[in-house]
Amino acid sequence: MGGLFTGIALNRAGHDVTIAEQSTGDLRSRGGGIVAQQSIRQFLSRHDIVDPTKITTRASERRFLTANGAVRTSTADSMVFTSWDAVYRQLRAAFPDDQYHTGRTVTRIRATDGTVRFADGDQTTAELVVAADGGQSTARKQLFPDTEPVFADYVAWRGVVPEAALSDTVVDAFDGRFTFYQGEQMLILAYFIPGADGSTAPGGRRLNWVWYDTLTGRERETIFTDTTGTKNQLSVSPGQLQAPVETRQRERATETLPPVFADLVAATARPFVQAIYDLQSPQMTVDRACLLGDAAFVARPHTAAGTAKAASDAVELKAALDRHSSLGGALASWDEARTNYGGRLVAQGKRMGDERLSLGS
Ligand SMILES: Cc1cc2nc3c(=O)[nH]c(=O)nc-3n(C[C@H](O)[C@H](O)[C@H](O)COP(=O)(O)OP(=O)(O)OC[C@H]3O[C@@H](n4cnc5c(N)ncnc54)[C@H](O)[C@@H]3O)c2cc1C
Incomplete structure (x- = not known):
């Protein structure tokens, strides 16, 4: 996503951009819900990519339930949601195919002169190399080898269920x-997101849930x-x-969640899990690489800021x-x-997570 945001922004400004993406698979079929922060919606509309209302769903109330499913608190709150795949699909379609190369794995970057090496032995040179290669970034490991993700002692179990598979x-x-x-x-939360085909109409949406839980x-x-070991x-x-892992979490859902959340987890065919971690680089640029x-x-994720931050x-x-x-001047100020x-956001996420999971740090 970060690569596409950058590619589109720079391409439209007249720069000559190439994106190298390691994956050959269909990224569109993955991912769950995201909060459609204003920076994402602005990016889509200002670059004439799509009218954001076409790929978003809305909520007008923030509700907390009690363990037996009664409403504990209800607050008027306007939130806009979308899905990772709906945004990705739009960004990908807005970036020229002949500048987007899949199956291109970057193995090494030489920041001093902008040389990029690929797994197949090929190499190229660019005036500016933008490494938007995610939380396990190869470029970061090379540029800042001491910077590691720090596990936050809890995980997010997640799922996405087609509306048609849910009870009334x-x-x-x-x-x-x-x-x-x-x-x-x-802490568990849920909200509606567009369907797999992008539909935002009732009946065609998906219900997305995220369940933060300790181990x-x-x-x-x-x-x-x-399952592959x-x-x-x-x-x-x-x-x-793995089946025993999934079964244990499903049992835990039945034992501990309010009935509507337990039903939602039970209706989820393929739940998945993500580690919650903090990652903070000392800086974002080195010579010609960022x-x-x-x-x-x-x-x-409590900050709901990952995709929005990539866009901004x-x-x-x-x-x-x-x-x-000068490139140097631009990179230094950026x-x-x-x-x-980024540092402020990571600190905010730690505070929010530790408070919400009562982890006391
Ligand atoms: C498949 C997928 C699903 C996601 N689903 C959600 C979601 O549902 N909700 C949410 O909030 N966030 C989701 N995220 C994370 C969210 O997209 C990010 O927080 C945000 O978009 C910023 O990410 P990024 O572009 O910096 O990194 P990522 O989104 O992690 O993208 C990194 C990209 O770099 C590629 N890459 C990695 N290493 C190399 C290499 N050496 N050479 C070439 N390419 C490489 C990866 O294949 C990937 O496409 C998802 C990410 C992915 C990849």
């Missing part, structure tokens, strides 16, 4: 609302070892949770390049502003 009771409970249940060292006595390695660091994809989006900073990193990079006559912002 569940649809009615969540429709038009951002709904939460705060339990003992856990509940399990080893992290047990949860993150998938691979020990993942940060996530297990839909359909790849880290953007999750590659530089990952704030906990990209917009601000383009603005800095416009403002400054780095200072965005590193400060």
Whole structure:
């Protein structure tokens, strides 16, 4: 996403941009819900990509439930949601195919002269290299080898369910609302997002849930070892949770969640899990290379800021390049502003997460 935000912003400003994406698979089929922050909606409309109302759903109430499902608090609150795949699809369509290369894995970046090496032995040189290669960034490991993700001692179990697979009771409970249940060292929330085909009409949407939970006595390695036996660091994809891990979490849902949330988890065919972690790079640029989006900073999802930050990193990079006559000057001013912002966001995410899960740090 960060690569596409940057590619579109710089391409439209007349720069000659190439995106190298390691994946050959269909990224569109993955991902869940995201809060459609203003920076995302502005990016889509200002670049004439899509009218954001066409790919978003809305809630007008923030509701907390009690353990037995009664309404504990209800507050008027306007929230806009979308899905990772709906935004990705629009961004991808707005970037020229002949400048977007899949199956291109970057293995090394030489920041001093902008040389990029690929896994197939090929190499190229660019005036500016933007590494938007995510939380496990190869570029960051190379530029800042001491910067590591720090596990926050809890995980996010997640799921996305087509509206048609839900009972009327569940649809009615969540429709038009951002709904939460705060339990003992856990927090679950749900909201409607567009359907897999992008539909935002009632009946064609999906219900997205995120359940922050501690490890509940399990080893992290047990949860993150998938059906192929691979020990993942940060996530297990839909359909790849080991059966005993999935069964235990489903049982926990029945035992601990309000009935509508328990029903929602039960209706989820392929739940998945992501580790919650903090990641903070000391800076975002080195010579002709910069880290953007999750590659530089990952704030906990309570901030609902990952995709929005990638969009604003990209917009601000383009603005800095416009403002400054030299690349060095542009990168220095962008780095200072965005590193400060990223640091503040990570700190905010820690406060929000530790408070909401009562982790006491
Ligand atoms: C498949 C997927 C689903 C997601 N779903 C959600 C979601 O539902 N909700 C949410 O809030 N956030 C989601 N995210 C995270 C969210 O997209 C990010 O917080 C935000 O978009 C900023 O991410 P990014 O672009 O910096 O990094 P990412 O979105 O992690 O993208 C990094 C990209 O770099 C590519 N890459 C990595 N290493 C290399 C390399 N060496 N060479 C070439 N390419 C490389 C990856 O294949 C990936 O496409 C998802 C990310 C992915 C990849």
